[in-house]
Amino acid sequence: MSEKKNLNIGLIGYGFMGRTHSNAYCKVNNFFDLEYRPKLKAVCGRNEENAKAFANNWGYESIETDWKALIARDDIDAVDICTPNNTHSEIAIAAAKAGKMILCEKPLSMNAPEGEEMVKVIEEAGVANTVWYNYRRVPAVSLAKQLIDEGRLGKIFHYRANFLQDWTISSDLPQGGEALWRLDVNAAGSGVTGDLLAHCIDTALWLNGGITDVSAMTETFVKERMHSLTGKVEKVGIDDACSFMCHFGNGSLGLFESTRYARGHKALYTLEINGENASIRWDLHDLHRLEYFDHGDDPLVRGWRSVHVTDGDMPYMDKWWVPGLQIGYEHTFVHHVADFLDNLAKGTPTSPTFREALETQKVCDAVLNSASSRQWVNV
């Protein structure tokens, strides 16, 4: 066990996602028996002082203030991209060309064409790659995937997902800058579509297969906000809310909604799948539970079952505690790293790869196109 191979990590960006990823790298080998061990080689950020504090806090051996310098280093095996969306493409392409493995925050890119180019370069470079759509690795969601793959739901009729928040309701909130780049269309590419719906779409494609066409509606409730970078009140370019209807390739119907204006919901990602034989529901606010309805149950005692996903025979849960004791949000990243390291040892890809994440990007593009054209759009 002490003979583990190091995987030298270079992290670019030290915001919220930098923390979740660093925590995952630190913990993964305490809980998973793996051939590889992440070694925190360097963190890169433009502000040297902040980068140093972050490095010090998490145990990174060194810092860089220019991501190109980080990529150029020989002692980096894998580059982890945690910067705003508008930088993913350039960094990923450069890293791939430098032969680095890449772990990229979601969404993959600003739009599908940009993503296409990234996939092309990365695949030519033949480097291991994955995109941090972390909610796939909530044990309850992984369990849903397993149940579907076992055929327990039967033919699928409906898929619906919401991602509801309420944190941007105030019109006093500015846009842009380090803290609020998600509200700046130039940094984020879109609003809730790329930030929240992208999660819903990634899970949906994984659980229910491809989407063929969409009809969408977006809204920007607050039309102008002070911009942190310019200090001026500027037009808001992002979507505050986005809904869409769609058809899946398997004949089922989809309904998706996301907003940052749903008072009372902090980060309520919910999904429900209705099959001929069984149905599944999940929500992020109680992420350790899966709701399951089995039509095959004796009708007298048939009802939605609330499954507390904490037993050792459930996905990833043999690594943690005992039945009844829940894990939380951060563990999804640990699972992602564990799978990445395990796949590295086996030489297999870690889903979602850039190519898989590109499919989500295509749906996002179709959604935004549909919203602006008020037409159904094929994916």
Added chain:
Amino acid sequence: MSEKKNLNIGLIGYGFMGRTHSNAYCKVNNFFDLEYRPKLKAVCGRNEENAKAFANNWGYESIETDWKALIARDDIDAVDICTPNNTHSEIAIAAAKAGKMILCEKPLSMNAPEGEEMVKVIEEAGVANTVWYNYRRVPAVSLAKQLIDEGRLGKIFHYRANFLQDWTISSDLPQGGEALWRLDVNAAGSGVTGDLLAHCIDTALWLNGGITDVSAMTETFVKERMHSLTGKVEKVGIDDACSFMCHFGNGSLGLFESTRYARGHKALYTLEINGENASIRWDLHDLHRLEYFDHGDDPLVRGWRSVHVTDGDMPYMDKWWVPGLQIGYEHTFVHHVADFLDNLAKGTPTSPTFREALETQKVCDAVLNSASSRQWVNV
């Protein structure tokens, strides 16, 4: 109190809705102090034996087998229409011309133009009229209306509603005939749109105002079913599922879905409204509860409140039992009759009138048009 005035009721149709209405007529004066008392004068049905049994069970004084005969009777004050949708128009128009008050089951009509004609005739006749959109009078829903009217929610951003069932999933189920006319497009006009979404739309218009435009999607999962009237396998003309997005006149976004293919849901009508200051949720499976979120609460103890709508200061609840003891589905009809009788005494209309119900019909038409044209359609 013994000096009550009789309101002579003639009921047409003795199916499921005939029962709910008859029960309401029988109970209303036990619980509400009203000037009028419904008198069960006659029930009309084509099958004489069944009509007699129904009359005997509920205490109707007489029967008719031809609705025209019932309408022609001088001793009938109000006609209650509980027949399939494709008969509402002819009966209502004839009843209005005969000067009868009319209580018509929902949906008002097969489509909006038919409904326009009904409204025209009824208003010319000047007879009292109402449509049985009973869910408005679930105390929790009436309470929602009160909270909204008091301005507690503030500016509204989102309205969403679902009506999910699973009873038609089997392809062995036939269409048409007395029991299953709701699956026969000729009798029902549409599938879930007129049957279930009409409820959601009626409540939405009442709580959130007018809808301006819609984009809809429908699906018929089982394309052919044995027809009970012809004995042959025939094309299914109804929509098994229908979703739509819309804009409300107040600037909020709407998302609606209805289906009879959502495994695990019996009659799950849910609605949620997100306002700037507060949000509301309700579902029919626990109809005696209202969920309420108040952003003004102290943040440390802020959360969705589960309000058990059984106290005497809540709508209609002073008439029933004591706090903690719930009422059920059938009481919504009692409340509707109580309001109708009360309004009769005051000379005021009982909402929803035919004119108000026509608005729901217009949205339904727009939804079905949008689904077939794959275009946004103005209401």
Added chain:
Amino acid sequence: MSEKKNLNIGLIGYGFMGRTHSNAYCKVNNFFDLEYRPKLKAVCGRNEENAKAFANNWGYESIETDWKALIARDDIDAVDICTPNNTHSEIAIAAAKAGKMILCEKPLSMNAPEGEEMVKVIEEAGVANTVWYNYRRVPAVSLAKQLIDEGRLGKIFHYRANFLQDWTISSDLPQGGEALWRLDVNAAGSGVTGDLLAHCIDTALWLNGGITDVSAMTETFVKERMHSLTGKVEKVGIDDACSFMCHFGNGSLGLFESTRYARGHKALYTLEINGENASIRWDLHDLHRLEYFDHGDDPLVRGWRSVHVTDGDMPYMDKWWVPGLQIGYEHTFVHHVADFLDNLAKGTPTSPTFREALETQKVCDAVLNSASSRQWVNV
């Protein structure tokens, strides 16, 4: 069907329970196909005006102001006792001696010895009798009984029940008089023990068999209250809260609690039974649901099932509406009357009989004795 036999009812007391019973008599034949039909012959109350108003409202043909006069009438078949607890014994014994059937509100008596005498007389008289422990006939509770009788739970380890209220927390509330006789020990016999725990005990004996010994604790939080009858502040003699532990004859352990000082609970009667193979939970605030856990389920999708007890194959539910549409509190009384009338036709007793209700009384006595002696007491 029109050949129904009348059962002439004489109701004594027209308070809250007078209303629930009258409603049940009025509705039962609309929903249940029975040989007998209750006929509301007379209501008896000391205040003539109130009695007339009640009779007028519910359709009682006549009134009496002296219960002895009512019992003396030849045209009364069954006497329904809805008066305070301290009058049950005298009225029931007189009625039995007059050969009347008796439907007596719970609890049976002020204490077990009084109840013993009542049972003795009633059984000697050979009249049909029942006590209105209505919660047995909540469909979800009846379903629990059915599941237990089918052996689905296996060996029982634990039974626990609570009945929590909060309506007497204010010390400004007076005791005694028509409205608040439940707070007056002379009228009620005890506080929450006879009022609330009696319900829990009746259900427990029915579902889980006899109780052998108890250890109890009571408390009176507000020691003195204004007495409505004397106008003076007087010592409060009732128990505001009562808890007890017990052993059942089947080897399982019981834990019971009742209080009127549990802020936030209106009438929260909950019960849970843990068996070797399965467990059951129910609560009155959502009385149309039964929670069921089946250890035999596939471990991957094992969890508490929330059963919406509204389907036609569930107890009593074929008489009401369709799946998903709930009934409420008042229906428990309709079911009780329906069973009473059905048993009358068959010549079988209606559970709980006076004899069965006496068992509950014995447990209540043991509980109160244990609380005052601070000793374990055998039942």
Added chain:
Amino acid sequence: MSEKKNLNIGLIGYGFMGRTHSNAYCKVNNFFDLEYRPKLKAVCGRNEENAKAFANNWGYESIETDWKALIARDDIDAVDICTPNNTHSEIAIAAAKAGKMILCEKPLSMNAPEGEEMVKVIEEAGVANTVWYNYRRVPAVSLAKQLIDEGRLGKIFHYRANFLQDWTISSDLPQGGEALWRLDVNAAGSGVTGDLLAHCIDTALWLNGGITDVSAMTETFVKERMHSLTGKVEKVGIDDACSFMCHFGNGSLGLFESTRYARGHKALYTLEINGENASIRWDLHDLHRLEYFDHGDDPLVRGWRSVHVTDGDMPYMDKWWVPGLQIGYEHTFVHHVADFLDNLAKGTPTSPTFREALETQKVCDAVLNSASSRQWVNV
């Protein structure tokens, strides 16, 4: 920040609790800004190979196979005791005498007299000490404490707590040995009383003050089990279930239950406190939520609030993620270590100290005495 002082940890025992503590030591400085940093100096276990594997996995610098050797080492500042209950006393006393700080797993001791001796020695030694009653530091429970301390609940009437499990129902389960020492009375001292109720009691004393007297009931459902150490079927000495009623010094009533025979519950620790003005509920299966009822709310929208304890202004939550993203079981130990290190810097004790934990032990003793004597017992 890099100037942190090391606190050299010596861990004795490497079972389940060894993992939770080690994880806490590893993570705490990544999330909390503290003067001290735990340094994993040595782990001690009797099996050398296992100890080495554990050390390797968690990064302990060395191992010991004799706890006395560990205590004798100069380079150990604090001893963490994670061994079975019957060893706590000897180890703790020796460690104190050697001048080591002590972090001891709960329960403190086999019984109160043993605990008295431990407290005496530890306080004479003047070493920092704490007992790992981790559930105090679930953020929702810490929030409950804060709300109570702010006086929001008003006078307390009721406190109730359950700890329900179902993992020992099978009679095939052996007792004793490394894995199942909790079933062996010689190693554990008692069954659910010391294992589970001790948690409930610790929280209760913290939230609601001292307990004055108790009446308890215990049961051992499976009387004999194979003993892993002797290979023979032996009498089971532990309690499988234990309930007790009690009075608190503040005049409120308590009701506690614990069992390992409640089918359907994995580790369901629940508590509820009813005050004059407000009530609180919490359960471990959804540990990130606190239920709160405020009687001061507008009656029309008054109900139990489900507070998602994930916001930055809630206890400990500014250290973790963003609103809506939950933490889990393991974080309670991180919080405990963080508080211990923070207190170390300040020179203040970390609650619960040995002295505070002794109070829980006294209640446990009274409970067990009451159960065997069938008498109320003063604490």
